[in-house]
Amino acid sequence: MSAPLLDPAKIQSADGPVLIAVELSGDVTRVTGSHCHARGQIFGALRGLLSVGTDDSQWVVPAIHAVWLPPNRSHSVRSHGAFAGWSVYVTESACADLPHEPCTIRTSGLLREAVSRAATWEGGVLDNAQMRLASVILDEIRSLPREAFGLPMPRDVRVLRIARALADNLADNRRLDEWAEWGGVAPRTLTRRFIDETGFSFSEWRQRARLIRALEMLASGTAVTTIALDLGYENVSAFIAMFRRTFGVTPTQYFVKLIL
Numbered sequence: 001m002s003a004p005l006l007d008p009a010k011i012q013s014a015d016g017p018v019l020i021a022v023e024l025s026g027d028v029t030r031v032t033g034s035h036c037h038a039r040g041q042i043f044g045a046l047r048g049l050l051s052v053g054t055d056d057s058q059w060v061v062p063a064i065h066a067v068w069l070p071p072n073r074s075h076s077v078r079s080h081g082a083f084a085g086w087s088v089y090v091t092e093s094a095c096a097d098l099p100h101e102p103c104t105i106r107t108s109g110l111l112r113e114a115v116s117r118a119a120t121w122e123g124g125v126l127d128n129a130q131m132r133l134a135s136v137i138l139d140e141i142r143s144l145p146r147e148a149f150g151l152p153m154p155r156d157v158r159v160l161r162i163a164r165a166l167a168d169n170l171a172d173n174r175r176l177d178e179w180a181e182w183g184g185v186a187p188r189t190l191t192r193r194f195i196d197e198t199g200f201s202f203s204e205w206r207q208r209a210r211l212i213r214a215l216e217m218l219a220s221g222t223a224v225t226t227i228a229l230d231l232g233y234e235n236v237s238a239f240i241a242m243f244r245r246t247f248g249v250t251p252t253q254y255f256v257k258l259i260l
Helices: 008-012 108-120 128-143 157-168 177-184 185-200 202-219 226-228 236-247 251-259
Strands: 019-026 031-035 041-054 057-061 066-069 074-091 103-106 150-152
Touching: 019 041, 019 066, 019 108, 019 128, 041 202, 057 066, 057 202, 074 108, 074 128, 108 128, 150 157, 157 177, 157 185, 177 185, 177 202, 185 202, 202 226, 202 236, 202 251, 226 236, 226 251, 236 251
Parallel strands: none
Antiparallel strands: 019 074, 031 074, 041 057, 041 066, 041 074, 057 150, 066 103
């Protein structure tokens, strides 16, 4: 496990400045197990890719996105490949009008530049200029567009078991009725539960899970052909076509943008 970005006492304390910002870069994979802290947190990548998990969702976070987590929300984080990123911890009293649920947002140049400046602060009481910049960061968190590139997990125990088994082996191409039989649930119930509890049909959920895994594998330098076969596609062309429909570019083009 990786060391905390900041002294845990600062992250857990309601005292101190309204926000604390930090930047980090390195070639070593960063991994943190499930944890939570009293401050809200927004974090993202300047270069590379992050996987973020909460109790009921997971996200892949490229450099154009950031993840917001309200105070006291359990989460885990893993980087893929060379990574440079940033994080801002917001005191709980300043989170009242920020999102009440974890979400991804599309970052802006203004947010990234403001965070970079705030990361140079030495801590303690913020002066008037610093408070104005802190207000800009909070305004950006409050107003930037939400992005829905996550993978919500179903809540029904039977359906969750199927989703986890599928996520563990995305090359498994069994049909919905075969998974329903394996999980001991009626096909109609499985269909309804996936839509009601994740917002996606079974096939849409599987495709999104494959996309998330594909981004992780791309960031780790895995060949496109290997990714296609490991994720259950009949051939690399089918995988590339699906990827282009979703992201508007080929996997190779996306990865080049990711590392810049």
